[in-house]
Amino acid sequence: MKWIVRPIAVTAMLAMAGFFCGQARATELEPQEFVAAPPGTTVFLGYALYANHDQFVPVAGPSVKDGTNLDLELGIARLAHYFNIGKTLALVEVLQPFGSLNNARLGGQRLNSSSGLGDTILAAAVWPINDVQKQTYFGVTLYATLPTGAYDKTRVVNLGNHRVALDPQIALSQGIGKKWSVDLTADLIFYSANTEAGLGGGQRLSQSETMQFQAFLNRKFAHGFTLSAGYQGMRGGKQRLDGVDNGNRTHFDEARLVASKFITPRVQLMGEVNHQFDVRGGFSQNVGVLVRTLYVF
Structure with missing residues (x-):
């Protein structure tokens, strides 16, 4: 039956051109990101x-593993500034992804690569609750992802989503207490249509809303070191x-392990490893590795 499964999976992949790396990483938070900084701080x-993806999992039918691969190499530059609106803490920020999608294969069929800039993300946040003494921080954010990334309607794989x-x-x-904390987040992501989708462009790709949930349990140790265990689900x-339903979804669970350390009062280094499971309707990420540097001005 492989000769039937593979063409179906390839058709699904061709239909998802322009939608892979943008939104999932745009709103993926790291531990303690909503522990607010003082107004006037720039970070x-x-x-x-x-990230390596080693199989394609359709909504129905068996996974396509043989001859399937996709490597994501991504950088993100992010600048954030905290300020007050009256007595309420607020933040504005911009994120610019860049990088490449390489070694793309599906069921033995080689696909194109894509490199350059990803879609620019603008964000604004407010903290209705910012209680340092009770260690309680509740924030509301709006992210806007703009179609500025590399996109070619004649290519199957694209960094940008158009x-x-x-x-x-x-x-x-x-x-x-003094050593533990928890982070909980929830999102509802809305998409406009891509009117240059499909192989060769000219088709309309629409997508229903995505729900996203994230959680971390954090443990502080001496000398500015923190270890976090987390979950992300979409x-x-x-x-x-x-x-016509093309079989693609934003459905996965992800286990995450994060370690971070302030090496000076202004500089933090962080590393993360993660793994996705229960993936449906897309590429399955076998392993992901992330390194982050934070500098406080």
């Missing part, structure tokens, strides 16, 4: 990420190409 963050996405997000960070995101 620069630099990310380097590598559409707008809006993502309202709520987040709670709560300290528990649900929904049914895609339609010219009104």
Whole structure:
């Protein structure tokens, strides 16, 4: 039956051109990101990420493993500034992804690579609750992903998504004593249509909303070292190409392990390893590695 499964999976992959790396990473938070900084603080963050995907999992039918691969090599430059609106803490930030998608194969069929800039993300946040003494931080953020990334309608694999996405997000960070804390976030992501989708362009790719949930349990140690165990889950995101369900979804669970350390009062280094499971309707990430540097001005 492989000769039947592979063409179906390849067709699904061709239909998902322009939608792979943008939104999932745009709103993926790291531990304690909603522990608010004082107003007037500016923070620069630099990310380097590598992810290997070793199978394609359709919504129905067996996974396509043989001859399937996709490597994501992504950098993100992020600049954030905290300020007050009256007595409420707020933040504005910009994120610029860049990088490449390489070694793309599906069922033995070699696909193109893609490199350059990803879609630019603008964000604004407010903290209705910013209680340092109780270690309680509750924030609301709106992310806007703009269609500025590399996109070629004649290519199957693209860094850019060629559409707008809006993502309202709520987040709670709560300290528990002097050493423990938890982070909880929830999103609902909305997508505009990509009207240059499909092999060769000219088709309309629409997508239903995606729900995203994230959680971390954090443990502080001496000398500015923190260890975190986390979970990320995405649900929904049914895609339609010219009104027909193409079988692609944003459905996966991800286990995450993160270590971070302030090496000076202004500089933090962080590393993460993660693995996806229960993937449906897309490439399955076998292993992901992320390194982040944070500098406080």
